[in-house]
Amino acid sequence: MQVLLVGGGGREHALAWALSGSGLLGKLWVAPGNAGIAEIAECVAIGAEDVPALVAFAKERAVDLVVVGPEAPLTLGLADACAEAGLRCFGPSAAAARLEGSKAFTREVTTAAGVPGAEWARFTSADEARAYVRRKGAPIVVKADGLAAGKGVVVAATLAEAERAIAEIMEDRVHGAAGAEILVEECLVGQEVSFFALCDGTTALPMAAAQDHKRVGDGDTGPNTGGMGAYSPPPAFTPAIEAEVMERIIRPTLAEMARRGTPFRGVLFAGLMLTESGPRLIEFNVRFGDPECQVLMLRLQSDLLAALLAACDGELDRFALRWSKEAAMVVVMAAQGYPGAYRKGSVIEGLEQAAQVPGAQVFHAGTARDAQGNLVATGGRVLGVSASGATLRKARDAAYAAVDAIRWPEGFCRRDIGWRALD
The missing domain is CATH 3.30.1490.20 (ATP-grasp fold, A domain)
Structure with a gap:
């Protein structure tokens, strides 16, 4: 199969990495991609929000599946444009993507569905x-x-x-x-957890949970960011809680969206608070989280491409996902100054040494090659240094060993990812 993956961040590198291992894959293009993605796929110089150009490219190359990483192209109607062009697309319609595009819309839907929030x-x-x-x-x-x-x-x-x-x-x-x-x-009180479910409009298939770290500084201090690290599975998210989330949050939302004539197809990302009275919804996103996607892809043992196709074709009721029992962690390395003003263009070295750490995998989020071929930072969040291990502590040790192998004086990271579970 020929696949076009849309996006150029750490989430998309993780998705490209997982897709590249599929026995169904023939050719993988990524638009626009980044320096890390370019090592495993062909990058195309089309912006993730340039809907007409993306659709034209997919038609010209006879793409079998368009996979949308970020939320913006979904809210702009990329899935709708693909459908009009006769292209299969993994991701919700613009009407269904309002679950992320408008927090007020989400509260209207979930209130109607009786979702605890x-x-x-x-x-x-x-x-x-x-x-x-x-x-x-x-x-x-x-x-x-x-x-x-x-x-x-x-x-x-x-x-x-x-x-x-x-x-x-x-x-x-x-x-x-x-x-x-x-x-x-x-303001809900408890542990915050990210939970993901694949949806085909009528059936929801539970994926896995992760715990993100939003604050920029150790000890959850400083301003919120797009995410400074994550791990999976979070010990606080038990099988019983997963069953309750599916029954009281995911399936009622899916049914309400279908009732409104806007069925949700894609991945539904529920931001949850585990309170004393049970799990409650904070918000929905309509795509994989970043950096949660990185740890999910490290743990996923099923063929990702086959799973996405089943969601597109309404066949999730006949599909099952397999997950590794190992833990996974990602530590985000960001440019100094993030989430405020930061400088671009600093040179990053040592990724070859980081890759030699057993269990480690470095995902690129904001990187490019300069005229001399040096790897340089182009964003605020730049690398997702990830690792898996038999236990969360071993995954953490491997991830930070890989971080310490990277030479980038202009970068920084939190040193306490996973502290809730490990402490």
């Missing part, structure tokens, strides 16, 4: 939002309604923080049009 209210007026948080008190959560690259959520410990978040999102528009409307939500 946080108490919430939506606002288009900053003054009304401020009045609401003063009535409710802190801690409280303020969210930009639209896509904000994983940075549009503020967990405010004080009223002053909440009011500052409202001003920055709605008045200063730090996230652009995504902040035209906000949600203010109850």
Whole structure:
């Protein structure tokens, strides 16, 4: 089969790595890809949000399956455009992708479906939002309604923080049009877990769970980021909890989306809080997480391409996924200054030595080759240094051994990924 994978981050490198091991794969293109992806697939200079160019390329090359990595092309209607062109696409329609594109839409859907979540209210007026948080008190959560690259959520410990978040999102528009409307939500307490399910519109097949680390600094300090590391499986996410999540959160949402005439096909990513009263939904995403995808792909033993095809063709009720019992961890190496301003173009060395660490696998997130052939950083999150091991502690030791083999003075990482489980 000929496959076009859309995206150029760490998630897409992990997906390309897993797809390249499929016995069904003939040719893999990735648009736009990155320096690491270029080692295992052919990169195409088309932006992930250039829907017409992506569809034209897929038609010209007779692509059998388009796999969409990031959320933006999904909300822009790439899956719809593929369907109109007669192309098979793994990913939801634009209407179904509103589960990530609009947090208010998600709360409408999940409220109708009876999904347990946080108490919430939506606002288009900053003054009304401020009045609401003063009535409710802190801690409280303020969210930009639209896509904000994983940075549009503020967990405010004080009223002053909440009011500052409202001003920055709605008045200063730090996230652009995504902040035209906000949600203010109850602050749930517990352990946060990412859970993934493959969906074909009617059937949901559980995948696996991971635990992400959003804050930039050790001990979960500093501002939120797109993710500084993750591990799988999280010990707190038991088989009983998985069964409850499927029964009370995933399947009711899938049924409600079908009832609305917008069936969800793709991977449904549930951000959960494991509270004392059971798992509750924080938010949905409509694609694999980044960096969670990296650890999921390390643990997946089934043929990824076959699984994606089953989701596209409505055949998940006849499919099963196999997972390694080993643990996996990814440590994100980012450019100094991230998630604020950071410099691009610094040279990275030592990846050959990192790859020699038993169990290690380095996924590229923001890299390119310069004119001299040097590997250089082009983004905020640059490398996903990953490893698997018989235990989480062994996976962690291997991941950090690989990190320590990399020579990149302009980069940094957290040194405590996995602390919840290991401590």
